[in-house]
Amino acid sequence: MSHGPTELTYTADPARYENATFRRTGRSGLDLPAFSFGLWQKFGTDYPFETQREIIRHAFDLGITHFDNADRYGPPHRAAQQNFGRVLAKDLAPHRDELILSTKAGNPIGPSPYLKGGSRKSLLGSLDHSLRDLGVDYVDIFYHHSPDESTPLEETVSGLVSAVRSGKALYVGISNYLPDRAHAIAEELAAEGVPLLIHQPRYSIFDRRIEQNGLLETADRDGFGLIVYSPLAQGLLTDKYLEEIPDGARAVNSTFLRPDVIDDTYRQRARELNKLAESRGQSLAQLALQWVLRRPQVTSALIGASSTWQLDHNVAALDFPELTDDELALVDEHGVHGTGLGL
Ligand SMILES: NC(=O)c1ccc[n+]([C@@H]2O[C@H](COP(=O)([O-])OP(=O)(O)OC[C@H]3O[C@@H](n4cnc5c(N)ncnc54)[C@H](OP(=O)(O)O)[C@@H]3O)[C@@H](O)[C@H]2O)c1
Structure with a gap:
């Protein structure tokens, strides 16, 4: 542990597993929480460390045992996993055996050819650096962040x-x-005796690609799980942008969610979805999360949050009755693929 011994001041909620739901990852033996927590945004130097620490601890108290990182997350790159490493050392270290920690390599984090792509050099160099950032001896899941057609898959x-x-x-x-490439790498990994555990695609009411491109069927066939990211379309599938863009929201200061996607078309569709959620006695965020988790191939919904309130609110999504066929049809009518995504 590179973060050194610290006097522990946090006691995890003893009831944290009572209402937590776990789901099996593909045909592996590993269960993941229905909600996993990602540190992509607001876990760098741009947000107060004590707020980050409070959110991470609160997530664990809610039974969220899986925390998703990448060498790239910040700003600057690497900062999110360094911050997570500090929280681990301060608070969660006694619970390392209960945690599923992931990191990723391959998306560019600098000008060097060894800080991007899918080469052995890039992947293994990044992994070593991430272990130091996190202050751990191993991660539970190591990802190749994005396909790299310029590198032989075997490498x-x-x-x-x-x-x-x-x-x-x-x-x-x-x-x-x-x-196709997911299937090919799954076969090669299986031949090496290291089965592909999981695939992390984007999936939400506004991003239907995995329903259209056959990834759900590939996951079934090859036996890997799916952990779907941005299930709230970065906040577009909540009620926060239905009127104005509130201060401090991601669309105010993130290069990944620009204010210009919040247009009349978006608002009209989101308002209809919001009405549907209200008719079920839930929020749009809760509807959107329940919707991605209805698929058996989806092991976990990988969410972000900028407050403990958002976490409490979002994990309650599974407390509502399943969506009916009529409700799913309404989601299809108003949840048009590409909304807000610039596709
Ligand atoms: N593999 C990849 O290439 C890749 C790419 C992107 C993400 N990811 C992973 O997926 C994780 C989640 O992505 P994401 O953060 O885009 O997920 P998301 O769950 O779609 O969006 C989360 C954001 O929505 C807002 N929000 C959440 N709950 C809310 C609520 N109840 N009411 C109002 N606003 C709410 C918050 O933003 P504000 O409060 O700040 O507005 C929050 O940070 C990342 O951290 C990362 O681990 C992976």
Whole structure:
């Protein structure tokens, strides 16, 4: 542990597993919480550390045992996992065995050719650096962050396999791969005795690609789970942007969610979805999360949050009755693929 011993001041909620839901990841033996927590936004130097710490601790108290990181998350790159490492050292270290920690490599984090892509050099160098950032000996899941057509798949496979054989990762995953390449890497990994655990694609009411491109069927066939990111379309599938853009919201200061996507078309569709949610006695955010988790291939919904209130509110999504066929049809009518995504 590079973060050094610290006097612990946090006691985890003893009731944290009572209402938590876990789901099996594909055909592996690993269960993940229905909601996993990602540190992509507002976990760098741009948000107060004590707020980040409070959110991470609160997530764990809610039974969220899986925290998703990447070498890239910040700003600046690496800062999110360094901050997570500080919280781990201060608060969560006694619970390391209860945590599923992931990191990713491959999306560019600098001008060097070894700070991007899918080479052995990039993957294994990044993993070592991430272990130091997090202050841990191993991560539970190590991902290739995005496909790299310029590198032979065998080389990417050899990097992922080495991560597991060296004990620095327990499982491997991929993210943002299209179905054909996901199937190909799943086969190569299986031949090495290191099965592909999980795939991390984007999926929400406003992003239907995995329903259309065959990834759900590929996951079934190859036996990997799906952990879907941005299930709230970064906040577009909540009630926060139905009128104005509130101060402090992601659309105010993130390059990944620009205010110009919040237009009349978006508002009209989001308002109809909001009405549907209200008719079910829930919020749009809760409807959107329940909707992605209705699919058996989806192991976990990978959410972000900028407050403990959002976490409490969002994990309550599973307290509502399943969506009926009529309600699903209404979601399809108003949840038009590409809304707010600039697709
Ligand atoms: N593999 C990849 O390429 C990739 C790409 C992107 C993300 N990810 C992973 O997925 C994780 C989640 O992505 P995401 O943050 O885009 O997910 P998201 O759950 O779609 O969006 C989360 C954001 O929505 C807002 N929000 C959440 N609950 C709300 C509520 N009840 N009411 C109003 N606003 C609410 C918050 O933003 P504000 O309060 O700040 O507005 C929050 O940070 C990331 O942290 C990362 O781990 C992976």
